[in-house]
Amino acid sequence: MQSAEIIAIGTEILLGQITDTNSRFLSEELARLGINCFFHTTVGDNPERIISCLKRAVSRSDIVITSGGLGPTADDLTMECIASAFGSELKTDEAVLVELKEFFAGRGYKMPPSNYKQAMRPVGANILPNPRGTAPGIIWRLDRAKLIADGLISGQGQENGASFSTGTSTIITFPGVPHELRAMWKETLAGFLSEQVVGETIYSVELKHIGIGESSLAEKYATLLEGKNPTVAPYAGRGECRLRVTAKASSREEAENLVKPVVNQILSESGSLCYGRDDDSLESVVGDLLRRSKLTVALAESCTGGLVSKRLTDVPGASDYVGLNLVTYSNEAKLKELQVPAAVLDGEGAVSEACARAMAQGVRRKTGADIGLSITGIAGPGGGSEEKPVGLVYLGIDSGQGTDTKELRLGNKSSRSEIRYRTANESLNLLRLYLLERQEKTFEN
Amino acid sequence: MQSAEIIAIGTEILLGQITDTNSRFLSEELARLGINCFFHTTVGDNPERIISCLKRAVSRSDIVITSGGLGPTADDLTMECIASAFGSELKTDEAVLVELKEFFAGRGYKMPPSNYKQAMRPVGANILPNPRGTAPGIIWRLDRAKLIADGLISGQGQENGASFSTGTSTIITFPGVPHELRAMWKETLAGFLSEQVVGETIYSVELKHIGIGESSLAEKYATLLEGKNPTVAPYAGRGECRLRVTAKASSREEAENLVKPVVNQILSESGSLCYGRDDDSLESVVGDLLRRSKLTVALAESCTGGLVSKRLTDVPGASDYVGLNLVTYSNEAKLKELQVPAAVLDGEGAVSEACARAMAQGVRRKTGADIGLSITGIAGPGGGSEEKPVGLVYLGIDSGQGTDTKELRLGNKSSRSEIRYRTANESLNLLRLYLLERQEKTFEN
Numbered sequence: 006m007q008s009a010e011i012i013a014i015g016t017e018i019l020l021g022q023i024t025d026t027n028s029r030f031l032s033e034e035l036a037r038l039g040i041n042c043f044f045h046t047t048v049g050d051n052p053e054r055i056i057s058c059l060k061r062a063v064s065r066s067d068i069v070i071t072s073g074g075l076g077p078t079a080d081d082l083t084m085e086c087i088a089s090a091f092g093s094e095l096k097t098d099e100a101v102l103v104e105l106k107e108f109f110a111g112r113g114y115k116m117p118p119s120n121y122k123q124a125m126r127p128v129g130a131n132i133l134p135n136p137r138g139t140a141p142g143i144i145w146r147l148d149r150a151k152l153i154a155d156g157l158i159s160g161q162g163q164e165n166g167a168s169f170s171t172g173t174s175t176i177i178t179f180p181g182v183p184h185e186l187r188a189m190w191k192e193t194l195a196g197f198l199s200e201q202v203v204g205e206t207i208y209s210v211e212l213k214h215i216g217i218g219e220s221s222l223a224e225k226y227a228t229l230l231e232g233k234n235p236t237v238a239p240y241a242g243r244g245e246c247r248l249r250v251t252a253k254a255s256s257r258e259e260a261e262n263l264v265k266p267v268v269n270q271i272l273s274e275s276g277s278l279c280y281g282r283d284d285d286s287l288e289s290v291v292g293d294l295l296r297r298s299k300l301t302v303a304l305a306e307s308c309t310g311g312l313v314s315k316r317l318t319d320v321p322g323a324s325d326y327v328g329l330n331l332v333t334y335s336n337e338a339k340l341k342e343l344q345v346p347a348a349v350l351d352g353e354g355a356v357s358e359a360c361a362r363a364m365a366q367g368v369r370r371k372t373g374a375d376i377g378l379s380i381t382g383i384a385g386p387g388g389g390s391e392e393k394p395v396g397l398v399y400l401g402i403d404s405g406q407g408t409d410t411k412e413l414r415l416g417n418k419s420s421r422s423e424i425r426y427r428t429a430n431e432s433l434n435l436l437r438l439y440l441l442e443r444q445e446k447t448f449e450n
Numbered sequence: 451m452q453s454a455e456i457i458a459i460g461t462e463i464l465l466g467q468i469t470d471t472n473s474r475f476l477s478e479e480l481a482r483l484g485i486n487c488f489f490h491t492t493v494g495d496n497p498e499r500i501i502s503c504l505k506r507a508v509s510r511s512d513i514v515i516t517s518g519g520l521g522p523t524a525d526d527l528t529m530e531c532i533a534s535a536f537g538s539e540l541k542t543d544e545a546v547l548v549e550l551k552e553f554f555a556g557r558g559y560k561m562p563p564s565n566y567k568q569a570m571r572p573v574g575a576n577i578l579p580n581p582r583g584t585a586p587g588i589i590w591r592l593d594r595a596k597l598i599a600d601g602l603i604s605g606q607g608q609e610n611g612a613s614f615s616t617g618t619s620t621i622i623t624f625p626g627v628p629h630e631l632r633a634m635w636k637e638t639l640a641g642f643l644s645e646q647v648v649g650e651t652i653y654s655v656e657l658k659h660i661g662i663g664e665s666s667l668a669e670k671y672a673t674l675l676e677g678k679n680p681t682v683a684p685y686a687g688r689g690e691c692r693l694r695v696t697a698k699a700s701s702r703e704e705a706e707n708l709v710k711p712v713v714n715q716i717l718s719e720s721g722s723l724c725y726g727r728d729d730d731s732l733e734s735v736v737g738d739l740l741r742r743s744k745l746t747v748a749l750a751e752s753c754t755g756g757l758v759s760k761r762l763t764d765v766p767g768a769s770d771y772v773g774l775n776l777v778t779y780s781n782e783a784k785l786k787e788l789q790v791p792a793a794v795l796d797g798e799g800a801v802s803e804a805c806a807r808a809m810a811q812g813v814r815r816k817t818g819a820d821i822g823l824s825i826t827g828i829a830g831p832g833g834g835s836e837e838k839p840v841g842l843v844y845l846g847i848d849s850g851q852g853t854d855t856k857e858l859r860l861g862n863k864s865s866r867s868e869i870r871y872r873t874a875n876e877s878l879n880l881l882r883l884y885l886l887e888r889q890e891k892t893f894e895n
Contacts (some may be wrong), residue, residue: 013490016473018477018490019477019488019489019490020477020478020481020487021472021474021475021476021477021478021479021480021481021487022478022685024469024471025470025473025474025490026469028470028492029463029466029468029469029470030466031466032463032464032465032466033465033466033467034466035466036465036466042464042465042466043464043493043494044464044490044491044492044493044497045458045463045464045490045491045492045497045498046490046491046505047473047489047491048488048489049488051488054488054489058489068709070551073642103456151814159842206627240467275501304777306756309760310759310760310762310763310764310768310772310775311751311756311757311758311759311760311762311763311775311777312756312760314755314759314760314777315754315755315757315759315760317755318755318756318777318779319755319866319870320865321781321830321831321832321866322832324779324780327755327777327779327780328779328780328781328782328783329776329777329778329779329780329782329787330755330756330776330777330779331774331775331776331777331779332749332756332759332763332772332774332775332776333774334763334772334774335767335769335772335773335774336770336774337773337774338773338774338817356773370782371770385766386766387766387767421764421766422764425764439754
């Protein structure tokens with residue numbers, strides 16, 4: 006099995022000014038391809054230290070991926086350091102230079118002289134195109150035996166439990182800008198790596214679950230989790246769980262055919278516990294269901310303060326099913342805008358099943374939406390009591406044909422933001438389950 | 451100057467299952483103390499690789515900080531690896547064992563046998579207490595000359611541009627749980643490091659600015675930026691900028707006295723460009739201003755879809771100044787709920803100064819709040835035109851004595867979420883500036 010490591014280059018990471026999210030993305034993608042990643046290293050914009058990290062990495066790992074240091078300024082040193090570390094020279098790549106000039110011409114101005122260096126690559130390296138920016142990367146397969154013979158690396162790379170004095174190491178460079186790195190990975194590198202380096206095509210599907218914990222999910226699919234091809238692995242997320250089904254094969258089609266029956270089995274056995282796959286979010290899935298069934302929803306939020314409305318409208322085109330949402334934070338607003346009876350507010354209180362019910366009914370009537378969804382609870386850190394602790398939340402959903410409610414107890418040790426986030430998840434999921442049930446009834450009739 | 455490096459230990463980071471935010475926190479804190487951080491390394495739960503990383507780090511850095519691998523399970527290897535790397539043995543610390551047993555007794559059950567290992571430390575190391583969990587850390591000052599003589603490290607540590615064959619290296623371990631690590635840093639380690647290792651007390655204040663870019667801020671304070679003690683450094687954030695003023699002295703009081711006049715100078719020269727310091731957020735500052743002036747606000751949001759309401763209510767106690775907010779996403783909602791004239795919606799359109807003005811007036815009248823704040827714009831990615839491009843936003847603020855509006859052009863290349871976030875920042879800032887002005891007028895009268 007191939008081993009990889011990742012080197013993030015940039016003093017701003019070592020100063021704590023930015024979080025390195027590239028290494029996590031790359032690690033997750035490597036794991037998806039079945040490539041072991043043994044080290045992450047972050048190093049600043051210092052040539053001596055960059056070179057020592059590069060040499061160590063090439064001597065101990067089969068694949069070395071760098072991010073950062075490809076820009077046009079004086080502290081962008083990745084290419085110079087790679088050339089110097091592995092005994093090559095920098096040379097202008099004429100094709101890249103033409104592309105760079107066209108990039109600037111397309112924006113109506115002349116290329117600044119500093120950008121010339123972005124067309125330079127170590128002699129022997131191939132260009133990795135960057136479809137989103139001016140800094141292309143390189144892919145360069147290095148022969149370790151030759152580097153050792155030339156005295157450039159030590160050949161003492163024993164750290165992965167095996168001697169790496171022979172074989173090759175492939176170095177791949179990315180710019181540090183996350184969206185450029187991600188686009189380059191997906192559009193050009195992932196296929197190359199799986200076919201050329203791993204020698205196989207890897208295909209995976211992620212099935213997103215809510216309403217079931219990681220250990221219950223693992224138990225439910227214990228037999229599948231033992232499978233070798235495809236493999237099935239559970240991952241815990243924030244208030245949700247994912248099952249990743251991954252197959253290896255000599256072609257994409259073959260890999261897809263291995264994944265498909267397992268995905269279908271999980272979809273059938275998980276039922277509504279599985280809310281979507283891959284890039285789906287609860288809000289995008291709810292949005293699709295609303296749009297397909299030509300229904301509209303109106304929110305009456307209290308403790309979430311607008312978070313559920315914000316998440317529903319994170320999805321472009323949400324105006325198809327959202328017209329008016331209310332954040333009724335005060336009792337007065339619940340009374341006046343939603344006609345929650347004063348007797349409920351004075352008796353059971355604003356955080357009660359009765360209040361959630363009245364809020365859902367009230368917001369639906371007021372707005373004329375097909376569905377009313379309400380949220381009322383105690384997000385903390387203050388405001389809790391023994392009877393009604395922090396983390397107690399009531400949800401209500403009303404369709405004119407009936408009202409359902411749900412009680413949540415999210416624990417008084419969670420933070421305000423965690424309680425609000427999980428409440429929003431549960432609200433969106435309640436709406437999703439209602440829409441699924443309604444869809445089923447429509448099919449039956 | 452002291453040099454440091456950080457080692458994050460945990461296979462889950464190398465698999466991309468979690469993002470390592472500890473290294474960023476530690477880096478920022480080290481920078482605050484004036485300690486150079488030259489490397490971050492992440493290594494999995496593998497003793498051979500952990501030991502090689504530890505030895506390299508101790509041979510090249512004065513301070514080595516690890517996070518992770520202090521738990522009770524078999525793959526928590528940090529202590530064993532440290533003892534083995536530096537020629538020591540693990541021994542039970544009786545005081546820690548008593549504390550551990552008390553921790554479990556306090557929760558009403560017996561300590562599981564696996565937790566015994568959390569009371570072990572390498573002979574020679576001191577305990578770093580963990581006030582939030584069961585895993586304490588250690589602080590251990592190692593003598594490099596002795597380690598080299600014993601053949602435990604190589605003495606070839608030339609990577610920081612100096613020979614490290616002599617002197618000491620202090621190794622410090624933290625658990626991987628972020629809130630435990632942060633609490634341990636703040637409550638016990640920061641003071642120790644600044645006094646014992648750095649030999650000085652470091653004190654810093656961050657002044658948060660909005661409405662001025664990083665380069666303009668740097669230009670405005672060019673003279674201060676050249677200062678040595680205190681130093682003043684600008685940092686760019688998401689839609690804001692920070693100026694950090696840091697002084698070193700032999701006592702906290704002396705350091706504070708060095709910082710104070712510079713902070714006062716910046717506060718006076720920046721005026722309302724500086725919205726707060728340290729842990730302040732725009733929403734917490736706006737909340738304080740509202741509470742102090744006993745005013746309430748009501749929102750009418752369109753393109754932000756509830757984000758501004760969500761941020762206002764992120765602050766505990768926001769019910770003091772928020773009663774009812776509206777997300778009027780459709781034209782119908784703007785017309786019916788806010789009495790935006792049909793002529794405005796049909797003529798200038800929903801994304802217009804006239805509409806923002808009418809929305810602010812309408813929401814104030816409807817809710818009876820002291821201030822009405824409105825947001826209407828095009829968050830994209832669709833819905834833009836040549837005349838009204840994506841990123842065009844109008845804000846309105848009405849107090850009953852007059853209405854102000856503001857036009858934003860946030861660029862049609864920004865993402866939907868970036869446009870919504872920056873719009874929320876600008877809305878909160880508009881409200882802040884209004885409240886400051888009103889406060890001033892009150893003082894004048």
